[in-house]
Amino acid sequence: MLTRPALARESGAPNTMDVERFLRDGYLVTPVPATQAVLDDVRSTYESLIATAEALGSSGLVKTRKSNRVEASGRGWSWGCDHIHSPELRRQALLEIANMDPIPGLVTSILGPRIRFCGAHGHWSASTYDYYLHWHRDTRRERWGQGNPDTRAHVQVCVALVDEAVVWVVPGSHVRDLMLQEERFITTHPHAPHPEQVIVSVPAGHALLLNTYTLHRAQCERNCTRRSLHFGFGRVGADAEPGRAIKVWPWLTEPAFLAEQTPFLRNAILEQVDEAGGTRMDVR
Numbered sequence: 001m002l003t004r005p006a007l008a009r010e011s012g013a014p015n016t017m018d019v020e021r022f023l024r025d026g027y028l029v030t031p032v033p034a035t036q037a038v039l040d041d042v043r044s045t046y047e048s049l050i051a052t053a054e055a056l057g058s059s060g061l062v063k064t065r066k067s068n069r070v071e072a073s074g075r076g077w078s079w080g081c082d083h084i085h086s087p088e089l090r091r092q093a094l095l096e097i098a099n100m101d102p103i104p105g106l107v108t109s110i111l112g113p114r115i116r117f118c119g120a121h122g123h124w125s126a127s128t129y130d131y132y133l134h135w136h137r138d139t140r141r142e143r144w145g146q147g148n149p150d151t152r153a154h155v156q157v158c159v160a161l162v163d164e165a166v167v168w169v170v171p172g173s174h175v176r177d178l179m180l181q182e183e184r185f186i187t188t189h190p191h192a193p194h195p196e197q198v199i200v201s202v203p204a205g206h207a208l209l210l211n212t213y214t215l216h217r218a219q220c221e222r223n224c225t226r227r228s229l230h231f232g233f234g235r236v237g238a239d240a241e242p243g244r245a246i247k248v249w250p251w252l253t254e255p256a257f258l259a260e261q262t263p264f265l266r267n268a269i270l271e272q273v274d275e276a277g278g279t280r281m282d283v284r
Contacts, residue, residue: 018102019109023151026174026214029200032100032159032207039205043161045093046227050124053081053089062088067129076127079220084229085120087251092260095120097159098231103207104264110155110209111235116275117268118232119247123158123218125226133218134190137174139244145183147176147213153238154212160202161227166220167200167208168193174213191217202228236271248276 022028034042057064058072065080066072085095097103098120107115125131137144138156151174158167173196178186185194194215202208210216220226240246251257253273258266 018106022106022110022155022209022211025171026151026211027169027171027200027216028106028209029202030102030106030207030209032097032103032205034100034205039161042093042097043227045091046122046124046161046229049081049084049089049091049094049122050078051075053122054078056088057081062086067126067131070126070129074128078124079126079131080121080123082121083119083249084122085252086249090257094122094229095261095265097229098157099262099264103157103159103231106209107155107157107233111152111233111238114236114271115233115268116236116246116271117265118154118234118272120232121230123226123228123230125220125222125224127222130222131218131220132191135186135194135215135217137215138212144186144215145178147174147178148211149175150238151175151211152235154232154234156210156212157231157233158202158208158210159229159231160204160206160208161229162204162225163202164220164224164226164228165199165201166218166224166226166228167202167210168197168217168219169200169210170194170196170215171198173215174211178215186215191219233268236275246272246276248273 018028018030053062053064054072054075054077056062057066057078063082064072064078065082066078070077072078081089083089084091139146185192200208234240252269258269261269
């Protein structure tokens with residue numbers, strides 16, 4: 001078994017080698033150049049998001065993620081939340097991270113000029129228990145055995161605000177079906193090391209790009225700190241992730257919200273609205 005850290009490249013500018021590496025391996029680590037002051041500000045904003053998410057999540061007002069072993073109360077019981085761009089959770093400073101180079105250039109180099117914004121989530125470390133997420137693809141469970149030959153359909157961008165080595169991936173697994181013994185393994189040993197795994201080292205101020213079909217899991221003990229922002233993008237016209245509908249909410253088309261976004265993110269949001277059959281609103 002080979003377990004090793006995956007190294008980030010040195011330059012932040014998109015290049016052909018980055019794209020080729022992502023298409024081949026199903027993941028990529030890249031710097032997101034930001035000053036220490038910007039990172040400190042974003043981390044501070046993120047802490048307020050976590051406090052709000054746990055307070056609203058314990059009342060069922062937002063979708064907050066937790067272990068089935070704990071109660072949704074107090075502090076430290078959750079490890080993430082969905083839809084950080086919703087009105088209840090929105091902090092514009094967190095959305096701005098998706099606009100920082102080289103993210104827009106890499107995403108469009110991989111997916112093409114027309115992309116849709118699938119969503120934004122927060123992942124962090126629980127402080128009351130050790131977090132173990134099983135091996136999976138980000139598709140419905142019944143489809144985990146199937147790979148996807150369309151390597152330019154979906155990209156997840158996970159920006160680390162503190163150093164982390166939380167995500168384990170199996171390089172190249174996104175383009176192939178799982179072997180029979182592999183399917184048995186992830187069912188009977190969902191948290192065990194995979195013979196071909198890589199534990200991805202993502203320093204603060206770097207992003208992990210992940211293909212939706214890449215076989216992966218995550219692990220973060222309670223004495224470690226994780227602060228990660230997750231953004232999803234898809235190619236316009238590509239099939240949706242199997243078992244997942246293309247979603248849109250009324251607040252996505254609010255003029256005030258759209259007016260705050262850069263052209264990159266605004267256009268991606270509006271493409272998502274179109275794909276879902278929603279209605280665009282005029283934004284000047």
